[in-house]
Amino acid sequence: xxxxxxxxxxxxxxxxxxxxxxxxxxxxxxxxxxxxxxxxxxxxxxxxxxxxxxxxxxxxxxxxxxxxxxxxxxxxxxxxxxxxxxxxxxxxxxxxxxxxxxxxxxxxxxxxxxxxxxxxxxxxxxxxxxxxxxxxxxxxxxxxxxxxxxxxxxxxxxxxxxxxxxxxxxxxxxxxxxxxxxxxxxxxxxxxxxxxxxxxxxxxxxxxxx
Numbered sequence: 001x002x003x004x005x006x007x008x009x010x011x012x013x014x015x016x017x018x019x020x021x022x023x024x025x026x027x028x029x030x031x032x033x034x035x036x037x038x039x040x041x042x043x044x045x046x047x048x049x050x051x052x053x054x055x056x057x058x059x060x061x062x063x064x065x066x067x068x069x070x071x072x073x074x075x076x077x078x079x080x081x082x083x084x085x086x087x088x089x090x091x092x093x094x095x096x097x098x099x100x101x102x103x104x105x106x107x108x109x110x111x112x113x114x115x116x117x118x119x120x121x122x123x124x125x126x127x128x129x130x131x132x133x134x135x136x137x138x139x140x141x142x143x144x145x146x147x148x149x150x151x152x153x154x155x156x157x158x159x160x161x162x163x164x165x166x167x168x169x170x171x172x173x174x175x176x177x178x179x180x181x182x183x184x185x186x187x188x189x190x191x192x193x194x195x196x197x198x199x200x201x202x203x204x205x206x207x208x209x210x
């Protein structure tokens with residue numbers, strides 16, 4: 001006896017669901033497998049608020065002005081105080097900007113941190129360009145140390161040629177400092193060795209007493 005129209009429809013829906021599930025799983029797997037490629041893609045396109053890097057300034061700034069605001073955040077696992085020393089500047093597009101963030105290690109031991117960053121609105125990321133930034137490298141602060149960290153940047157004049165950016169009058173540059181995973185791992189290893197040493201000492205004292 002042949003299948004009814006209802007049964008055929010049900011079977012088709014099941015096959016479609018299986019195909020779509022396979023496509024989704026494949027896309028997820030590809031995303032995890034190509035994280036480095038995705039990062040490069042973000043750097044090139046500015047997607048996700050990723051900024052650009054340059055070694056020199058544009059030939060000359062243009063008349064258009066944009067306000068740049070600065071934001072700071074610290075992950076709870078990092079015992080630092082971190083804040084912008086300047087909250088906002090107004091610059092001509094293509095003009096060099098230089099601002100500083102202040103970081104202070106509140107711990108009693110040296111701590112290494114690394115900053116992540118993004119720009120909002122996200123579509124402005126591909127035109128926000130850094131010449132130098134503390135975020136390029138990991139930062140190690142001694143116990144109680146306080147330092148100023150500079151950001152040297154400009155907004156690319158090419159922004160004026162993009163009609164999608166005509167409405168952008170303010171750009172926010174935001175940093176979040178995290179504890180470097182290697183630093184945390186080193187500290188845990190040091191603590192473990194210290195505990196082992198204390199155990200050996202206690203055992204030696206017990207033997208001497210006996």
